[in-house]
Amino acid sequence: MPIAPRYLEYVTFVSLISFIFMLSPSLADPRTTIANISCKPLTNVAINTNLFPKYMEVMGTLDDFISENKSATYEMNTNEPDIYGLAKCHNDLSQDECKLCFIEAKNKLTKCIPAPGGSVYLDGCFLRYDNYNFFDESIQKNSSSYACGVPTDITNDQYMKRDFAARVDRAIANVTSMSIVNSGFGATVVKSGLLAIYALGQCWDYLGPEECTKCLNNAGDMVRKCLPAAEGKAMNAGCYLRYSSNKFFSDGALVLADKGPTECKDAWIIAAIVLSSILGLFAILGAFLGYRRYSKDKGGTKRVHKIPLALETSKLNFKYEVLQKATGDFDPLNKLGQGGSGSVYKGILPDGKTVAVKRLLYNTRQWAEEFFNEVNLISSIQHKNVVKLLGCSIEGPESLLVFDCVSNRNLDQVLFDENKRQFLSWKERFEIILGIAEGLAYLHEGSKAKIIHRDIKNTNILVDDQLVPKIADFGLARRFAPHKTHVKDGVAGTLGYLAPEYLLQGCLTEKADVYSFGVVAIEVACCIKSNVFVSDSGSVLQSVWRNYKLNKITESIDSRLMSDFQEQEASRVLQLGLLCTQTRRFSRPSMSQVVTILRNEEIEIPVPVQPPFQNSSLLAPPDTSSPSVTKDSFFSEWYSTDGISIQSSEFASLSSSQSSDFSTSENSRLLKIS
Incomplete structure (x- = not known):
């Protein structure tokens, strides 16, 4: 009966194609009209023949991600000049509209070359490159401007001027309040009779609610200077705001803004149920066809398909x-x-x-x-x-x-296992930390392609008889093409060693390995696991940070060493560990920089800020009477524990009495952690 399966496969194919076309968005106006373009002053220092190819690499990398995420950042720390890039489309644009807007912005921005930086605001997207890290800017005098439209015909009527200004004020206030609760985006219309004021606000993804509000309030002050003009646009370092008496966005923008988090969530739930039902039917059909094929050659270890x-x-x-x-x-x-x-x-x-x-x-x-x-x-x-x-x-x-097979011992056993532990001198610990750093630097920059391990921790560092560390367990490793800076990936690894942007957003870069290395380096130096609390001092990371602020960081070193260690070297290792565990990935050094710092004591280590710590009560022993810890806990705090592996793409709640698998969801991706 060969006809039935072929018929079923044909029906499946036609159904899938039909379903895809049902979901395809319609292409509207990508809003590519230029609002403002600015280039940094050209100086002799800034002129560099390598800038244009680097600019093209920036644009190529941003192009890889902007059409998928409507937002992308780039960081390239090589020989001078360093270069950073940011692209952001307004949330109401479709993916195709976003792509078209980015292409137009890219073409406009080329006029800034060879200036060391430049930015362009189109009515639907923003694009910027610069020679310094500007990803945390919301308001900056040199990057802020506004543009006004033509005057209205109400200039001589004071009552109409006041009424027009009041409606613009209301529209700006509505947009600002919407943006706070709606992922940095708001759109509104204020009508009275035949008069209508349309307004739209958009914050860049790295701004939190407080910074977004500050940025839009500042932008609102700028566009009010345009009154009584029929239109005003404000371009800030971290946001865009526009009002107009003419409709300049589609109805979809109002729907997106009006729904807010709750209604959007309900819509997604309904869509998920419908989609799950359809996929469930396909799964049943696939299982049936797969079972028929499997039953023909079941035999334990027989090949499922031809090996390449x-x-x-x-x-x-x-x-x-x-x-x-x-x-x-x-x-x-x-x-x-x-x-x-x-x-x-x-x-x-x-x-x-x-x-x-x-x-x-x-x-x-x-x-x-x-x-x-x-x-x-x-x-x-x-x-x-x-x-x-x-x-x-x-x-x-x-x-x-x-x-x-190197050894049956790993670093975790050497440090913490009661049966296999071994006391390590400071020199041995330093050489182990340096060896791990050199191995990671080679994976990131020294091999044919960038390789990210994703699961750096003590149990995955083997040590031979001479205590030479060897990075092992490449089961979760990922390789990158040379032009890629990051990918969106399902979260995998071990809690307590996972970088915040990877755990909460699935944004995977080599800086995820840097974060994990920082945790391991501090654990080796202090001989305390990151999930173990020391009296009232909290975790070892908290203890090291507290001692660093008190200018007595070496007190965190393993007390068994007594004074048998080099204070300056130990201090630098712990400070470097804090630097590697910064919340923002752009603040962490590369592994090659880590190796250079460890080898050269004359290099000054940048001052770290407080790493992401979680309230210690969340890491206390399970208590059935305590409230459960859910994904909302991550919005303001950081969870750190060891021994929990992650390989899922769904964000699950974690009860204090149930340490189970943990992962990300689309909601968690809204967090503004780069």
């Missing part, structure tokens, strides 16, 4: 049966440890070589070629502080990674 030829003939390919036998059928006695993405087993290959076999929790067989490409890339890594990846197996019922 490149992998089949590669020396990186291991037979599943060989690895299964090498580990004694994954005997618990051969288990070396548990990582964020699966268990690790000791195995002995037929040639007598001892290896570590990583049994991945997730199934990558559907993406065999992509998975092989990742393995092929990581296997080329040759560094003394990175465990060598020997190959993989994707032909069995689960995917396996094969590594050199």
Whole structure:
């Protein structure tokens, strides 16, 4: 009966195409009229022949993300000049409209080259590049301006002038209040008879409610100077505000602004239910077809599909049966440890070589070629502080990674395990911290492509007999193309080591590894886990920060060392750890900068600000009488704990009596953490 499945597949395909077209947005006005463009003064210092190609790289990178997120930032710290970029579309534009607006803004902004910075405001989007980090600016004198339209015909009528001004005031106030509760966006219309005032406000994503309000209030003061003109536009460093007696946005902007968080949430719930029902039908159909196909060749470890030829003939390919036998059928006695993405087993290959076999929790067989490409890339890594990846197996019922077996000890065991712990001198600790930094710097900048580990923690740092640290467990690693600065990705890793922007927004950059390194460096120096509280001092990060502010940071060093350590060196390590754990990723150094600082005591370490700490009560032992901790707790505080692995893309509430899997949602992505 071959006709039935083909018929079902045809129906599925037609249904999916129809459903996609039903959801396709209509293209309207991308509002590409230029409102203002400004270029920084050109100086001899600013002239640099490398600026134009770097500018093009900035624009290319922003282009990769602006059409998907309507907002994107860029940070490139290389040889002079450093360059930062920001693109933002107004929230009411569709993805296609946003793309068109960005293209027009990019073309307009090229006139600023070779100036060291420039910005352009179109009526639907904003684009800026500069040679310093401006991502936290809301109001800046040099970046603020306003433009007025033509005067109205009510200039000589004082009553109508006052009435017109009152309606503009009301529209500005409405837009400002809407923006505070609606992700930085507001649109309104104030009508009276035949007269109507339209207004729109938009804050950039990095502004919180307080800064957004401040920025729009300042913009409102600027556009009021235009009265009684029929239109006014204010362009601030962190926001845009416009009023007009003519309608300049679609009805969709009013719907988006009027719904607010609650109604939008309800609409999404209804849409999710409808979509889930449709997808559920497809899932049932897929399961039925999959079962028929599976039942034909069920036999345990038989291949689900043909292995790519490149992998089949590669020396990186291991037979599943060989690895299964090498580990004694994954005997618990051969288990070396548990990582964020699966268990690790000791195995002995037929040639007598001892290896570590990583049994991945997730199934990558559907993406065999992509998975092989990742393995092929990581296997080329040759560094003394990175465990060598020997190959993989994707032909069995689960995917396996094969590594050199360095040791059955990891850094967590050396520091904290009662049976395996070893007292480390300060020199040994410093060399371990430096080795981890060098390994990460190589992954980020020294290999063929940027590789982000995503799960740096003590248990994933192996140490050999000479205490040389080796970064292990690449089950969650991701590689980036050279021009990519960040991607939106499902959150994976271990709480307590996850950077805020990655945990709450899914924004993955190499700075996520930098944050994790900062936590590890402080743990090694103080020999205290980040989730353990020291009397009334809170977590070790809080204790280090408090001592840093009191100018006695070395008191946080492991007391067992007594005075047997270099005070200046220890102080720099802890200060560097605080710098690496800054809330904003742009404030953290790169790993190559970390290595340079550790090697050269003459380099001054930038002053850190307070890292993100969570109220200690949330990390106290479970108490069934205490209230549950939900995602709302993250809006103002930071959760830090160890041993909880994340591999989900849905944000779950965390009860104080139930430490379970944790992850992100679209709501959490609204947080203005870069």
